[in-house]
Structure formats: structure tokens, C-alpha cells
Amino acid sequence: MSSFPIDAIRADFPILSDKIRNKPLVYLDNAASCQKPQAVIDSLVQVYSHEYANIHRGVHTLSVRATDRFEAAREKVQHFINAASEKEIIFVRGATEAINLVAQSYGKSQLQAGDEILISAMEHHANIVPWQMLCQQIGAVLKVAPMNLQGELIFDDFVALLNSNTKLVAITHMSNALGTINPVEKIIAAAHAHNIPVLLDGAQAIPHLQVDVQALDCDFYVFSGHKLYGPSGVGVLYGKQALLSAMPPYQGGGDMIRRVTFAETEYAGLPHKFEAGTPAIAEVIGLGAAIDYVQQIGIDNIAQYEAELLAYATTLAAEIPALKIIGQAAEKGAILSFTLKRIHPHDIGTMLDSLGIAIRAGHHCAMPVMDFYGIPATGRASFAMYNTHREIDVLMQGIKSLIEVFG
């Protein structure tokens, strides 16, 4: 794909010119967190240099300016995922906090003992543990829809688990450990046929796929800023306005009030009802800058380029007999999770690091996925828009060399 401006994009990310252990950095740990373009870094510098103050309450100029920037970022998020209203965009610390918010606010107020929450076998811990905590608190039951060995949701089994007790479906849009992209349109349609709301965990999907929450008709969508080339410490909960309106606040204090006396508190309206305390002001504005950057490249262009990278990596990986790819779903994002015969992923990670190559080695906060495959961990190379075919060559050469060293 010659039209993809890879050289210009790489030039936008200062860290990509750095050396690690005297070798050019090959950064392939994007599923954990992405590097930041100069535009995002500049936006943080700009905020802290010239636009910083606390938001929403100050009557002075700086506060008004910061508030404007902050709320402009909310509108950017709204348009990015095509939400119907900016009231449906709640800023939180990240995807994990967003799921916890839904579990503790929606879950605790709407579910009761015996109700079922349906997740899938490929979830990472952030979309397992908050539901387990809720189940313990209220006596609800966590059900798990199985996957096959390719790492694909077994759709018929998923549908068979939907019943009149099911009160919520929470499922990943794209698996962080396997790369699987779930058939979320079909999942949502099947759940809605039983009037069951659906939460999509978009932490992995959001930098790679066009997300239109109205077209999807999902009830909740969550993602983090740091995987979308934005700052860490900020993320988004999207919820349909009717659902959010009916939910009680998650935390108390600060922006979430309209009026407080010692006798009672009148809560603010959406979205502020769920934004207690001073938020990550500069980071939210930085997330807005990241969205601008991604939209300037075009998410469809990014998706197409990353699909090429994945196909190239998969082809080269197939030529290494000791390498086994974990997760071979037909619909898959740019993640190559793998094991090497008799070489532990942590040894792979350290050896590749000595060549300047950053991959992930571990269970990727998805221990049940590792249990399913009977392995302790995988090595995971995950690609972003700034990675190149040449970097994949370097990765594969490194893997071949370390196989030789281990004999």
C-alpha cells in the first residue's frame, strides 16, 4: 500500500527515532499501550504552559479556557464514536474504571440475586473481575460463553446461554491476547432480541476499527485513551442516555453535584453526574488531540495498513517451525500472539529486548485464555499504524536467532 504515509507518520512520533540498547527501537507492544505523536505531546505542553486551570467552577479566564478545551474534547469523542449526544460521553480513568462504573452503578441498581451476566471466554481481567465482584455483592451469576481453538466465540453456544435470567452481556470487541474481532453486530442483535443490554469492551478495538455506537446499537462502550495514541489516565464510558439517566452516581464529590446541604445532595445531570472530583484535565484535552490525529490519517486507512502488517507477519511466522500462533480467528486485529517450542515467553522477551525489540511476554491480563490453551504465557507482537514491514523482518530474524541460541 504505497499511499499510506508511513514515513510521515513515523516522523510524528519522536520516540521512534530513539535507540534502545544501542539498536533502533522496534516497538511492538502497542496492545499494552501506544506511543504518542508530537501533536498529543504538544497539546499537553500547551495546556500546562498556557491554558491550565481547574474546570467548570472558575469565573476567571483560564478556567473558562480550560473548560472550553475540556468540553471540546468531549465533543470530539462524541463525533469519533458517533454518539447521539455529548451527555453520553463520561470521562473516566480508563476502560477498566468504565467497566467498574457500569458494574457498580448499573449492575447494583438494576440486577438482583439469581440474575445472570454473560461474558466470553476470551475476556481480559478488566471484563471479568468487576462482574465477579458484583456477583459476590448481590448474588448474581457469571456465565461464560465458550470459544473454539482458533479463538473465535462459538456463536450458537453464546445464543444458547441467553435466557430470561440474563440481565447483561459484557464482551470484548477485540481480544487483547488473541486479536479476535468479535461479531458484535450479531451479538447485540441476539441479546436485544431478549431485551438484554450489551456492554462492549473497546479497549483494543478503538485504535483499529471504525466504531459507530449508534449503528452498533450497543448500550455501553468503553475504551482507554492510552491505546488510542493519547495520554494514560483517561478513558471513556459511552452509555445510552436513558440508561445513564436511570443509573445512580458511582462516586460522590466535586462535579457530580448540583446542590449539597448536610441533609441531602441533588445530583448534577449527565455527563457530570458520573465525573466526581477534578478530572484528568490535560489528559482529556490530549485525548482530543489524539482523536484529531487518528482522524487525520483515517481509521479505515489505519485498519487496512495494519491488516497488511498482520498478514505479512503471519506469513513469515508460518515459516518458523518452532513457532505456534495462538489465536487464529478469521476476523482478527493486528496482534500476533505466539509460543516457541521449549522457550518461555519471558526469555523471548528479554532476548528480543536486547535487540531493541519491545514485545509483550506474559498472560496479558487474560489468565483464563492462557488456561484454555494450557500455556502459562505467550509472546505477543502487536502492531500500530507506525510499524513497518521492515520491523517485522527484524522481529522474525530475532526470533530465528534466539531459537538457535536455545538449541
Added chain:
Amino acid sequence: MFDDLRDLYQEVIFDHNRNPRNFRVIADADRQVEGFNPLCGDRLTLYVKIADHVITDISFQGEGCAISTASVSLLTEIVKGKTEQEAEELFTLFHEITTGKSEQLNLEALGKLAVLAGVREYPARVKCATLAWHTLDAALKNQAKSISTE
């Protein structure tokens, strides 16, 4: 190609990783403790026989990276025949050296274990080397059925 890693991955480590020593179950062990590193999934079980405060036999089962496998394999070789107190002293010394808390590197006192001293330059890998020793420590203190590095 991996010249930078010579201190970390010495040939002794590859050898013990390929052919771990005392890799077996002791059916009538006096102590049996599981060690687990939840960050990477390394898991091992130590089997220890003790008579008159002397470790008369020790073995392990489990799976992990080359560093953790070599560490536990070397451990079983070295502490066999030592008193509980000698083993504890070795644990303390090993822990200090691998975590960089020791001012002077008394590598001689470590004997063969010195090949693992290189992990001090790789903070992410220290737990791989020390897992076996924390597990032994728990076994000697007869504290727990399983221990975790977290």
C-alpha cells in the same frame, strides 16, 4: 547476536534449562510447597525431606522460563546436604545479590549460584531467579502450602 545478554544467559543456565536436575516428585516428602509468579505464570513445586535439620533430599516439578528453571535446578543441587540454617543463609545472600541490596558482591560464597547474579541488571527478571528461593524459604519455615511472588 545476543552479546549483551552473556551475563544473564550463561551456558550453565542453558544447560540446567535443557536438563533440569532433581526434576522429580518425592512421594514421601516432609514439605511440599508450590511457588507461583502470577505475572508470568511460572509455577513450581518443591519437595523437601528433612532429618535432624539437614535437607536430605530435595526435588521439583513445574514449568517456567530458563532463568527460573535453572535457578530451581541449581538450588536443588546446592542445598542438598546443607542444614536448614545454611540454606536460609544462602537464601539471604542470594536475595541480596540478585536484588542489588548487597554493597559487595560476595560471589564466591554463592558458588555455582553466581551464574544467576546477572539478573541484578534486569529488574524485570529478578523474580524469575528468586521464585525458587522464596518457595524454599516457605518450605523451611513450614509456613504455607503455596507462595506467590506478588
